[in-house]
Amino acid sequence: MQYTLKKSLGQHFLKDESICQRIVDAVLEEHPQRLVEVGPGAGAITKYFLKESSIDFKAVELDDEKISYLEHTFPVIAGKLIHKSFLDADIPFNDRFMVVGNFPYNISSQILFKVLDWKEQVDCVVGMFQKEVAQRVASKPGNKAYGIISVLVQAYFDVEYLFDVDENAFNPPPKVKSGVIKLKPAKTTPQMASEEKFKLLVKTAFNQRRKMLRNGVRGIFPAEFLSNEIFNKRAEQLSVEDFATLTFQMK
Template sequence: MSELYQHRARKRFGQNFLHDAGVIHRILRAIHARSGEHVVEIGPGQGALTEGLLGSGAKLDVIELDKDLLPLLQMRFGIDPNFTLNAGDALKFDFNSLVADGNKLRVVGNLPYNISTPLIFHLLEHAAIIEDMHFMLQKEVVERLAATPGGGDWGRLSIMVQYHCRVEHLFNVGPGAFNPPPKVESAIVRLVPHAVLPHPAKDHRLLERVVREAFNQRRKTLRNTLKQLLDAQAIEAAGVDGSLRPEQLDLAAFVRLADQLALQTAPE
């Protein structure tokens, strides 16, 4: 087993291996995987969480990009009939391919900081087949995910993730829990896709467009930042004050703006 721990963390993969037993136990307790569930672990690394997830009796698919780790993971866990190793990039992975048994997926991962945001957006495209997600992320990313309107953390990431999911910032994790220790604080977040969207947009792609435009120049008023999409009259028709800055609007207001844009762009 010592051979496992000789693998050096790769900077290009953003690897920081979790080794603190107390933190590992706390994460596993938060996930609370059960027999009969289908768990997907992204970036298992050296298997710090993998062992506990398999111990729950759940069916476990792991997705690992680093080819050097594949034989080590297979050697350690391959004998377990509930374990399946998928070699590849989670950003390009088709998660629909894993739901043949009809069970929704429970997704888990200690995500490299450099791919965390695009990976979350990729997973949101599969929200209908996901029960929940538990991720270790950079603490400032979790703060943005869980932000509320009015503060500097409220932005595109907060709005689009909260459109699809309930967000819970569970707890923080210090650098010492990893090898090598990262230069930033980390945190565990739980994302639970809504069974019914609280503020459904007519077209969520238009919502993404409005939000992106609004926060491109977040210090400007909506009247200025959205002028390429909606004029002052259209903003007012959506029940929104055009003199506000984007960070002052809640999710429901952005959906109203997107629906107003949908009305404008609908064919006659």
């Protein structure tokens, strides 16, 4: 049974078995009980997880054709497929679970925000992203790549950059390199006034990242507090903890 590649869905299928195995190993070393794969495509890594009888496995796939292909090629997948976009899917398990995927590049940031919505139940994420996005998620303060997604993810997850993936590991080869990262719940989550204030501050600060913080966030702090030294910095110089602490002073 054949399938076609759909550019509109950002499809690039992994064909390098050694890369597949490295991703699978990174998942299995966490001993997941429940696992959801985002965008299984033609089953490059799915086939490995279907062999693991101890894992309660589900896969979320939007493309009708891939659903038919997977059901035909891997009969054991029956009942494990969720036929939806991951962005529209309901939480797949009632208990804690792990997420894995060769994430479609066109929605990879949105996938991470969805994971953040489910953070109370997500034990671990092993994901392949466009390299630039993977580096951004893992980036530390003072780095040009450090931005909104770095801060929002790192407030709740410890990020480990695992390895690069060459374009030729895919069919068709994308125009960019890829990177695989692992997220695990942060050992300590910084105290913040509220998640809403934290998100608002981070997004407002980085929307004018070249300016001094004082100029970018003027509207959300009392005027007398803006003389504080920290506002002489630019957004990329603040740690996750700095942003969290500042939320207590917001209007």
